[in-house]
Amino acid sequence: MSAAAIPRDGLAALLARERETFRERNPRSRAAYERATHLFGRVPMTWMNKTAAGFPLYLDRAQGAHVRDLDGHDLVDLCLGDTGAMAGHSPAPTVAAVQRRLGELGGATAMLPTEDAEWVGAELARRFGLPLWSFSLTATDANRWAIRLARAVTGRPKILFHSYCYHGSVDESLIVVGPDGRAASREGNVGAPCDVTQTSRVVEFNDVDALERELAHGDVAAMLMEPALTNIGIVLPQPGYLEAVRELTRAHGTLLINDETHTFSAGPGGATAAWGLQPDAITIGKAIGGGIPCGAYGLSAELAERIAARDDLDLVDMGGVGGTLAGNPVSVAAMRATLEHVLTEDAFAHMTALAGRYVDGVRETIDRHGLPWSIVQLGARAEVRFTSPAPVSGGASAAAHDPDLDDYVHVALANRGVLLTPFHAMALMSPATTQDDVDRHHEAFADAVGALIAAA
Numbered sequence: 001m002s003a004a005a006i007p008r009d010g011l012a013a014l015l016a017r018e019r020e021t022f023r024e025r026n027p028r029s030r031a032a033y034e035r036a037t038h039l040f041g042r043v044p045m046t047w048m049n050k051t052a053a054g055f056p057l058y059l060d061r062a063q064g065a066h067v068r069d070l071d072g073h074d075l076v077d078l079c080l081g082d083t084g085a086m087a088g089h090s091p092a093p094t095v096a097a098v099q100r101r102l103g104e105l106g107g108a109t110a111m112l113p114t115e116d117a118e119w120v121g122a123e124l125a126r127r128f129g130l131p132l133w134s135f136s137l138t139a140t141d142a143n144r145w146a147i148r149l150a151r152a153v154t155g156r157p158k159i160l161f162h163s164y165c166y167h168g169s170v171d172e173s174l175i176v177v178g179p180d181g182r183a184a185s186r187e188g189n190v191g192a193p194c195d196v197t198q199t200s201r202v203v204e205f206n207d208v209d210a211l212e213r214e215l216a217h218g219d220v221a222a223m224l225m226e227p228a229l230t231n232i233g234i235v236l237p238q239p240g241y242l243e244a245v246r247e248l249t250r251a252h253g254t255l256l257i258n259d260e261t262h263t264f265s266a267g268p269g270g271a272t273a274a275w276g277l278q279p280d281a282i283t284i285g286k287a288i289g290g291g292i293p294c295g296a297y298g299l300s301a302e303l304a305e306r307i308a309a310r311d312d313l314d315l316v317d318m319g320g321v322g323g324t325l326a327g328n329p330v331s332v333a334a335m336r337a338t339l340e341h342v343l344t345e346d347a348f349a350h351m352t353a354l355a356g357r358y359v360d361g362v363r364e365t366i367d368r369h370g371l372p373w374s375i376v377q378l379g380a381r382a383e384v385r386f387t388s389p390a391p392v393s394g395g396a397s398a399a400a401h402d403p404d405l406d407d408y409v410h411v412a413l414a415n416r417g418v419l420l421t422p423f424h425a426m427a428l429m430s431p432a433t434t435q436d437d438v439d440r441h442h443e444a445f446a447d448a449v450g451a452l453i454a455a456a
Helices: 008-025 027-035 092-105 115-128 139-154 208-215 241-251 270-274 301-308 329-342 345-368 394-399 403-415 435-455
Strands: 059-063 066-069 074-077 132-136 158-162 175-177 183-185 200-203 220-225 255-259 281-285 295-299 374-378 381-385 426-428
Touching: 008 027, 008 403, 008 435, 074 435, 092 329, 115 132, 115 270, 115 281, 115 295, 115 329, 132 139, 132 329, 139 158, 139 220, 139 255, 139 281, 139 295, 139 301, 158 208, 175 200, 175 394, 183 200, 200 208, 208 220, 208 241, 220 241, 241 255, 255 270, 270 281, 295 301, 345 374, 345 381, 345 435, 403 435
Parallel strands: 158 200, 158 220, 220 255, 255 281
Antiparallel strands: 059 066, 066 074, 132 295, 175 183, 281 295, 374 381, 381 426
């Protein structure tokens, strides 16, 4: 059976039924949402309205790999803050470090460094291979600052991206390859300060010829890339692609920045270490603070020397790189505790093995029903795609999106006690995730798919 062969009226009826069940199961969350008249979009951030059910679940408490909503339901959390809670919710070492910093030691922010910062820098250097690090509060800021540094030292204006990449809310990154093959602003781009094609270039992931063509213009300061696409759906590099990226960027004098914010799931040193990559800079955020806001960017020794040699760049005051709360004692303490005690090599081995168990169980259900779906794994992360084979570019991944099936799977699993990342059918394992959690997902997924097949 193909996805297209699933009767849409049957799918629509199933989705309506699951949404009604969701409404009945969650009266307190629904009431809280309806009362929220002083929040733009009724939520703290408008992306929280990305819900297949019509309103979001409200959080009561969270621990490890589970959350409890306002209506008292215990849910296996395979979303994990879309990577922000990769360490699990409230890991004990991180909580203890933050409590000590805020309580016993004091000083949430003082514009003074702490010794923890050097430890975190050294650990990130060990894991990712770049020797010098600086901190931010988000990966978006780390990306923005890395872009500014790249433009400063190269004297070039443009940044190169993959179509449908994800680098937070960086203005330059909201560019895609349009239907006519030309660069275009990504649909829905809000309040762009200028036409994004003036600041950026774009190619499809895994397209070496397009990459060489765009770099040949000679105006690209840096290529900012995820080693594997994630937010449009996991798209893995084809053999030789990342090697070609590095060879071509070097040949054309373009800096290479790896954004490891999501691909950190590939291992303790992200895809950079797992796949032997050699970027000039790395950006990361979310996961390394165990849930406390943080971000970081790392520089190669050569790039750091080029920046330091520029005495015309204001890196101390108002030069456009930095923030008052960046590198504050609380987030730095959280990063140290999380990296030292929680997201360890042993933890990643556990998480990756569980992701493999997850993939096997999902694939068994897909194969049993003869569905032309696929599942892709990126270390501790895995995602169901409602097409087979899995897409190899961002444009193909966007085109393969099936919003009705996606909504159905999300709300059906939520009704059965399992949360996936709301933006796509992706699951992430934490050090606290167990085999029982994964098996609970398999039972829910098999039940939801079985109902879908019966509707056909």
